[in-house]
Amino acid sequence: MASLLLWVLIPPLLGFIILGLLGRTLPRSAILTVAWGTVALSFLFALSAFLSLLGVHPDSQRVSDVSVYTWAIAGDLQVHFGLLLDPLSATMLLVITGVGLLIHIYSAGYMADDPGFWRFFSYMNFFIFAMTLLVSADNLLFLLVGWGLVGLASFLLIGFWYQRPAATAAARKALVINVIGDFGLMLAIFLLFKHLNTVDYGYGGPNCIPGTSGYGVLTAASCQQLGSLVSLAIPLLLFVACAAKSAQLPLYMWLPDAMEGPTPVSALIHAATMVTAGVYLVARTHVLFTLSPYALPIVGAIGGLTALFAATIALTQLDIKRVLAYSTISQLGYMFMGESAGSYSAGIFHLTTHAYFKALLFLGAGAVIHALGGEQDMREMGGLRYRMRITFWTFLIAVLAISGIPPFAGFWSKDDILGALLTQATSVGGAARYLYYGLWGLGVLTAGLTALYMFRLFYGIFMGSYRGAGPLKHGHAGSEEEEEEEALTTVGRRRRGESALYEIYEVPAVMTVPLIILAILSTIGGLVGSFALFDYSRWQPLNAFLAPVLGSAPEGNLPLLWLSTGASLIFALLGLLIAWRRYGQGFVYKESRNPFYRLAYNKYYVDEIGIALLINPLLWLGRQASALLEGGLLDGGSRLVGRAFSLVSAGGRRLQTGYVRNYALAILIGVVLIILYYVVRG
């Protein structure tokens, strides 16, 4: 079965190589054939791997781990490049290749006018390869390889429009923060190897006994031997990696800036797949997180704080992609909360549904931006429901899904998380109980805020009357200076309001078809989760499928679950209502003097604080060091050597008179000296 996984990996890699080497010379149709074809092949192989897994009974046998080749042997350390097919990796692969395929198709329309068409698709194929490698690796070392490669793909794609200074700065920021995470992951791997002598997930490793807790990562029995300090350090270091990759506090700053990349990239990498790698890693190594009583509460606390923090920022943003970016951060916080309650399958479930509706939201926003010729500011939108019907309806479905309105997908998964949190709060004792109650409260509050800011966005884009001045006339690839210049020179001529609305057209079918497919998934995708709410325990396909890897979620108490659901639903409806009251007749931007508003609008000044506390001192240190080392030591040293030479040669050049007879004299002096030596010697 794992050979199937190899075939999931190979096509995107081949596509990347072909497009990267030959893409410049290929016609557009050939580029699309390669790009779509490889991802479609990958999806088909992932699907058949998934189906083959379903055919295996009993559930606990649903695993296959095949070593493709041995990468390195050094003493006790044996690293195999192995591919692991189990329910978790199969689910992730389906999401990655499925959503990836849809976004590849969509990109053909979105990037149609871009001169870097081939480069874009070669990077995208590379990303699919890296991400599938990440989830199908059977040991932490190759997971790290995939982890680093997706970071590279993200860097390349954020900086895709490298002519824009903002894009390259954002790409750099993303890379630096991701490398912090990579470092945490590396340290965790070192610690694991030091204490357990393995980097494998625990299939047949010398220290891990399979079958003790399903067939999970590094089975619990083997990990008991870790000391309490190490058993806390490893999950925390792993979580550093997760926080950097999945944009959790305090390493989230790169994700909003990453919106400088093309919108399909934001949809694929920075919403649906790559940023959920942290959630995957926690689920994959959950045994390590359960070793210490403090690890999971810390994860939950950070997730909860991030969820609320990002939601408040999202409330105030005007750039539609930034709203979605903060919403992504908030939803990722949700997933970590769910995992911290021990319900890893709830986290993965939310990951899956979130992949559908957040990809849909980004692609819908991309369609709007495309139709408006690169406009991203909500103040210049409104009333688009008349002109972009498909985008309007699919966007509405996505907004309902993320807001947690039944029966859309987000309702089920969010409900799963909140229910798990409340269950955990009532079942654990001690101080942790208050933490989980608090997290549940945060989750419910965030659910309300989510509905509020999503409907604010929705009303701002589609409702009311059009406030803009028609589509910007150039492609979105132009530089920002150009945009501003054009806005200044043409603002007088361009008509505003309703008449300009008729210059806007719905995007082509190549973009709307993925929207429709994702809308269907966002509608019914939640049904694969669980119907625990209705006490119908036989229908929870995803949870049951994942159970052998992740363990079953704690059984919930039925009234408690209903309480949780009711509360979150009430808050969501409340958010919806407030949004409708304030923005239902169209979005009106008002400068607010409210200090809390200013605080959130300016993203809590985190970037400014970071620059003042971290960047500037580092820059100062670097300048001092460069002045001292470069200027004083290296330059000074080399200047000293140079001055010594010029002093010596200033004297020496006087000897070189250019007169041949002087040189002859020098020879004669030498001869006389030699003869005199013999005279003196006797």
Place this chain on the structure above:
Amino acid sequence: MTTIPVSWYLIVSALLFTIGTIGVLVRRNPLIIFMSIELMLNAVNLAFVTLSSYLDSADGQVFVFIVLTVAAAEVVVGLAIIVSIFRTRRNIDVDEMNLLRG
């Protein structure tokens, strides 16, 4: 047969050599410098012939023969160089050819 001591011949040779050396050092006409060099070569030849005779071996005379050949070749090339310099510069003072200075 009384013979003249070898060292006398060698002293004559040394004198001639030194005169040639001084000629190279003080004269500015390259032709005379060349003649001085020929003088130095001949001083050495005298030493060779003297020692050949003293050692009763023909080797020294063979050396002289080869020195003669090389000197002839050198004079041919050297004079050609001087002529071509004179053609371009209209002047053959060696002190004028001092571009090789620091």
Place this chain on the structure above:
Amino acid sequence: MSGPALIISFFVLAVASVASALGVILFRNAVYSALSLILTLLFLAMFYLQLGAMFIAIVQILIYAGAIMVLFLFVVTMLAADPRDPDLQDRLPWQRGVAAVLGLVLVGALSYLLLSGTPLNEAARAHGSEALSQVVAQQGNIQAFGQALFHGFSFAFEVTSLVIVVAILGALVLGRKA
């Protein structure tokens, strides 16, 4: 020649050759210098005769005095520069004094070394049939020289032909009108 005549002729030759050599470097006119050099070369040829090197003496006169010095005279008359050219001041006047002092030191040192009796290696003398005097007595002067040249130094002799070819080509290249 017998003893006293030999010594007298040596001193006459020595004084004459040194005087004419001084003439080479002291005459202002290059033609006089060249003629003076020819005289020196003739005196040296006589030294060679005195030392029993007949072939070398003849070659000295034929090649040096006959061929090389004729070439010199040609070039000297061709390139005669005005000796009273005001541009041609000696830019290194001090070098004359230095050269004179160094020359005296050199002659003094060499004479000291020669006269203070650094013993010549008697064992290096050739003996028996190898000895030059034996071969001369048996076969004659020129034959003795030819035997030494073609038996012991045939390779060097061949190489000199190459040197001469190169010199001729070089002179041709340099003498061409540019």
